[in-house]
Amino acid sequence: MGEKGHPSRVLLECSLSDKLCVVREQQYEVIIVPALLVGGFLILLAIILWLFIRGQRSQRQRPGPKGTASVPASRDLSQEAAGQGEKVLLPLKETSSVESFLRAATPPLAKLQLPREQLSDVLEKIYDGSCGTLYHAMMNTRDDPKPKSVVLKVLEEPTGLQEVQDFIGRIQFYQYLGKHRNLVQLEGCCTERMPLYMVLEDVVPGDLLSFLWTCRRDVMTTYGLLYDLTEKQIYHIGKQVLLALEFLQNKNLFHGDVAARNILIQSDLTVKLCRLGLAYEVHTQGAISSARTSAVPLKWLAPERLLLRPASIRGDVWSFGVLLYEMVTLGAPPYPEIPPTSILQYLQRGKIMKRPSSCTHAMYNIMKCCWHWSENRRPLPGELRLRLEAASRSANDQAVLQVPELVVPELYADVAGISAESLSYSYTVL
Numbered sequence: 001m002g003e004k005g006h007p008s009r010v011l012l013e014c015s016l017s018d019k020l021c022v023v024r025e026q027q028y029e030v031i032i033v034p035a036l037l038v039g040g041f042l043i044l045l046a047i048i049l050w051l052f053i054r055g056q057r058s059q060r061q062r063p064g065p066k067g068t069a070s071v072p073a074s075r076d077l078s079q080e081a082a083g084q085g086e087k088v089l090l091p092l093k094e095t096s097s098v099e100s101f102l103r104a105a106t107p108p109l110a111k112l113q114l115p116r117e118q119l120s121d122v123l124e125k126i127y128d129g130s131c132g133t134l135y136h137a138m139m140n141t142r143d144d145p146k147p148k149s150v151v152l153k154v155l156e157e158p159t160g161l162q163e164v165q166d167f168i169g170r171i172q173f174y175q176y177l178g179k180h181r182n183l184v185q186l187e188g189c190c191t192e193r194m195p196l197y198m199v200l201e202d203v204v205p206g207d208l209l210s211f212l213w214t215c216r217r218d219v220m221t222t223y224g225l226l227y228d229l230t231e232k233q234i235y236h237i238g239k240q241v242l243l244a245l246e247f248l249q250n251k252n253l254f255h256g257d258v259a260a261r262n263i264l265i266q267s268d269l270t271v272k273l274c275r276l277g278l279a280y281e282v283h284t285q286g287a288i289s290s291a292r293t294s295a296v297p298l299k300w301l302a303p304e305r306l307l308l309r310p311a312s313i314r315g316d317v318w319s320f321g322v323l324l325y326e327m328v329t330l331g332a333p334p335y336p337e338i339p340p341t342s343i344l345q346y347l348q349r350g351k352i353m354k355r356p357s358s359c360t361h362a363m364y365n366i367m368k369c370c371w372h373w374s375e376n377r378r379p380l381p382g383e384l385r386l387r388l389e390a391a392s393r394s395a396n397d398q399a400v401l402q403v404p405e406l407v408v409p410e411l412y413a414d415v416a417g418i419s420a421e422s423l424s425y426s427y428t429v430l
């Protein structure tokens with residue numbers, strides 16, 4: 001096209017024999033026009049880039065008509081982050097939202113509020129929980145001159161309003177649940193300002209998994225607890241866990257992570273389910289999010305959970321079968337010969353765990369009914385409790401379970417498919 005159009009112009013300005021003129025004309029078109037195009041393109045690109053960077057900056061520096069600010073939310077929030085040397089900062093808007101949220105959320109929790117002065121200095125860190133850090137602390141009460149040992153769940157440095165809402169939501173959840181002998185009890189809270197405290201009963205000596213491991217050792221007694229376990233006692237512990245599950249089921253909830261590490265035991269062999277975070281999620285959202293599901297160790301999960309299908313109380317019944325296995329083996333990792341990521345394939349082949357040598361046929365039959373692939377064929381917690389009660393009548397109360405090998409926690413974590421950090425509490429007990 002262009003070449004056809006040129007001769008008329010060329011003919012007007014140059015004679016046909018003037019080859020130099022024609023070449024110059026073509027040079028003009030070949031060099032200048034593309035240069036103009038490239039130049040224009042670069043200018044356009046620069047404008048787009050400038051607009052983009054300006055947009056990014058203004059987003060970072062929001063909010064407020066008073067310009068930009070990034071200030072500590074309160075005295076506590078502005079503390080130096082431990083060991084990091086960084087300030088914990090919340091945007092101005094977030095800070096005032098946290099304060100106004102706490103002002104609105106605290107009055108309905110009035111009955112649970114405890115004066116902060118009653119709480120001693122923090123004694124010992126137990127665990128970095130998913131929603132706050134757990135500490136052992138002492139609490140003075142009006143009724144008793146002796147201070148009482150409690151567990152404090154503390155939210156010190158929230159990353160935003162959402163985390164504060166979640167913490168308060170969990171306190172409200174405890175309030176909604178009410179008391180049950182086999183669930184960890186909330187004794188009170190401090191929520192009028194940051195940091196937020198949840199005050200929980202202290203369950204001593206602690207988690208069942210550590211207790212089981214300690215039963216392997218030659219330990220006589222600590223905290224008045226005999227580190228001996230008989231078959232009858234396994235049924236006694238199991239029944240209490242099932243009572244807690246029945247209680248949750250009656251509220252249309254389930255636990256979602258039944259395992260020895262998430263059960264606390266007292267010196268009188270009373271046990272209490274803790275880690276109610278998933279039940280809280282079921283309560284608030286009607287289901288467990290996939291992010292939370294992926295945090296639950298695979299070896300305790302029912303097939304429908306491994307297949308990411310909706311979970312239910314019958315999934316807890318499956319995990320209860322694994323818990324029986326944990327107790328009768330004094331805390332061995334489930335499926336020791338199978339890598340955690342191969343569990344689904346293993347179950348899909350119709351396989352389940354073999355009967356441990358220390359396990360009676362009666363107890364193994366109970367485990368097997370928990371491990372039906374089809375949910376509907378598994379008993380509900382109430383039915384299962386009746387089976388346990390029946391088996392308990394003829395169970396051995398004399399023979400103490402013994403496993404000579406001691407547990408190496410790192411190795412255990414690896415075989416069980418759980419993070420070693422989640423066993424940090426066990427380390428301190430052992």
Ligand SMILES: Nc1ncnc2c1ncn2[C@@H]1O[C@H](COP(=O)(O)OP(=O)(O)OP(=O)(O)O)[C@@H](O)[C@H]1O
Pocket residue numbers: 126127128129130131132134151153184200201202203204206207261262264274275276277278425
């Ligand atoms: N009242 C308590 N007494 C003694 N130890 C406790 C108590 N509550 C929790 N623990 C220990 O702290 C660990 C974490 O418990 P917690 O229920 O607070 O978990 P979490 O990480 O906040 O999970 P979730 O989000 O499920 O609530 C437990 O496994 C247990 O070892």
